[in-house]
Amino acid sequence: MLAQAMAELMPVEKLEDVLAYPNKNSENQPLVRVVRTYPDYEYLMKNKHFLKYFSPKELPRIKKLGSNKDYQKLAKVLHNGLGRRIARFKKAEEEAKGIPAKFLILLLGLLLLFVVFFAEIEENVKWLIIAVALGIGFLYVISNATAGLGRRLMPTESTGPKLIVDNSTRHNAPFVDATGSRAGALLGDCKHDPLQSGGLGTPAHLRVEAGAIHQANKGVLFIDEIASLRLNWQQELLTAMQEKQYPITGQSEMSSGALVKTRPVPSDFVLVAAGNLPDMKQIHPALRSRIRGGGYEVYVEDSLDDTSENEEKLVRFIAQEIKKDGKIPHFNKEAVSEIIEEARKMSGRRKKFTLNLRELGGLVRAAGDVARDKGLKLVTKDEVREAKKIFKSIESQLGASIIERKREYQTIVTKGAEIGRVNGLAVLGDSRAGLVLPIVAEAAPSASKSEGHVIATGKLGVIAKEAVDNVSAIFKKYVGTGISRTDLHIQFLQTYEGVEGDSASISTAVAVISALSNIPVHQGVAMTGSLDVRGKVLPVGGVSSKIEAAAEAGIKKVLIPEANAKDVYVTKKTKVKLVKVQNIQDVLKHALKDCSEKKKLLKKIGG
Incomplete structure (x- = not known):
């Protein structure tokens, strides 16, 4: 929640799109181009070759909103970012140069049908032509099923860019949750190409996939349980934080994607990581040093003071949980008081409220479910008390079972x-x-x-x-x-x-x-x-x-x-x-x- 709030406060005008281009000099080192997602008029004047991607009606609005620094409204007006516009324009331009593959297949099929039914040829030759037609149809299906094969069967190779980071339609800075991500999803990857030999493979730049560190550029990258990341991944994460850019390469040594390594891709993000105290020793010392050097290590308390102000915040939290669920009825005053009393009890300390809001929210939903089963329009304190019995943890249920068993055998x-x-x-x-x-x-x-x-x-x-x-x-x-x-x-x-x-x-x-x-x-x-x-x-x-x-x-x-x-x-x-x-x-x-x-x-x- 804190990380998402941080992303909403970060400026939208700094958002960037990233495109991967083929490298004529080195096929396995795709070029990278970074453009402003929502450019202002000043940016377009400095880069006039981008003007063709915007309609004449859009340019005056870009000039007006850019001068007013109203970038959120500019994002809503443009809708599609510059990177997406470039990729679509290049694709349309490339398709216009040659004859579409579907048209060629259709033309060839009609020609073969004409020969079979109208030309005077021997029967065995007709069957041969039918077999050839079926073979071409089969190849066409395979070409669509395998990425790149259809393009390589064409006379010209695909030279259009691939949009690997697209911030179009974003009205806030990106927030990327990379919890549980593997190396490829976190650091970027290059797909394996089983047809890389014989000229049938997909171009390297089309196999590049951006990672979470690139998607979070100019935004927030959130990783929960950061200690679960392998140490070498933590080192690479540290490199991306220090350099503010990180090249994309194949993460599997057995993959043909390991041969590909792009030019550095921007990775200027704010890292928000979470973990538990016992896991601190599993975090790379250099990464912790970097965090302390450029940011903060914060110990999150598990309770807050029992004040009227914090009590009002808990009431607001209960209302938010009800609205978020959308299926449970609202609570009356007595039911809310019962939940707040449970928050005091869960803290286990005098004049404190618990900050274990996940469990508290679970109790709210459990009480709401009880009231809904009864067909009530409002949840009362009776439903909350009944929900406490249902809401017991596995340990609580096990504890009651152990006590009953020990009493039965006179252990207690x-x-x-x-x-x-x-x-x-x-x-x-x-x-x-x-x-x-x-x-x-x-x-x-x-x-x-x-x-x-x-x-x-x-x-x-x-x-x-x-x-x-x-x-x-x-x-x-x-x-x-x-x-x-x-x-x-x-x-x-x-x-x-x-x-x-x-x-x-x-x-x-x-x-x-x-x-x-x-x-x-x-x-x-x-x-x-x-x-x-x-x-x-x-x-x-x-x-x-x-x-x-x-x-x-x-x-x-x-x-x-x-x-x-x-x-x-x-x-x-x-x-x-x-x-x-x-x-x-x-x-x-x-x-x-x-x-x-x-x-x-x-x-x-x-x-």
Whole structure:
């Protein structure tokens, strides 16, 4: 969207058409000619040989609009650019010089028919003439099916230009989306000619095809996921940016087009590229250096401030999505408010709106489809809420299925109290799908005589392993001596998908402390939060999704970091008691079952 907006702001008067001409001195090096797409009167006076391509009625209007610098109106008046006019003029001029091939074939066919039916010749000769006629007809079909064969059968070879970049009918600077393009589509190509031998081939200049970098000349070239381009393509792209021109050649080494290389073709474009942070290392360093040297590297935020101005922009966005779809009904005020509330929730941060407009637009369309199925003229908040259930991502649907399966097999326990068992909370993958993550800890005599070990299992990632190491400092400090001869086993139950991140730190700490001190943990309590080595609870992401997952699992109380309190966006139907915690003492106070050992432990921690 930003790239398209940039193209609309760029000047139209600089648009250029490009024509490829045959090179008499070197057949495989076609000549290139660049002309102004919409020339003003001053340009035509400097190049008077172009005047013949415009009618006497057009010249006064060109003079008037050119002097007023009204190039957009000039583009609408001329309609056909100079390059297209030249190509058509040359083609008509060439056709006028010789007898059309169709006429010759028709004349020859009539002559053969006359000989067969009216001339007194032997029967076998007649059949021979019929066979010859059929052969000529077959050759004519082949000549039309294979590019260039018909031209080469003519007495004169085609010398007319080929228009390879045509900006006719454009009223704005070109915007070219080259996302996913291969080398030929991006950098230009020369077609393979299977009939290049024996004088039957297509002339080199007629096989030249401009690439996206040439089509975007004087405009904007947009490439999404730029890291997906091969490094050698990125180098060629860099060359085109630096030189502002790039010759066209065949991109396949096995093709006859590889022998062809044109003179440099203009490629003066503004590159707008997009990618993801993990892919930055796959972008050529020289290309990044060029971008920083002549432009900007911009990190696009994933959220915006929750202000009345931005709220109005979201309302406008909803209206645009409805208009763009064209099939769904409009939204009433309550439905719009529900969408805006979902934008707050999707951001996962206090006083922020999400900038994931693609997903937000999907929710708008889903709500519209629900209302249309009901035959409603306006979408209400009920349809939006119903659409949220339909609109769930694969991860969310999978998360609900996993929770149901674990509850069925009693992997998730939500009642009673158990030693060393805690219901942690997590998000599934990169989505906003919450998941209840049971964690079990057990203390056993050390297998080593020298020291005890902390053994964590469950396909833990790097950050998750480091979080377990950090938590070790907590229970070593508060539980007391004797740990040096104890092995602590921590298991993240049935985490076949793997565990990453530190949001299960407080859950791990509670499970281990419970196992070491033999104090049961309330199973109706779930928790999420990170811990530093001094026992302070730190904020985490995806709090709202985790709370909803806990509610769906039947958990009644959820412990969250105090810093995340304003990040919570849950519906009123989510019947869960939220408890804000600041440190490990607060966590243990709400998670452990009341008993004398608990009082002693809290007293020891409180100092």
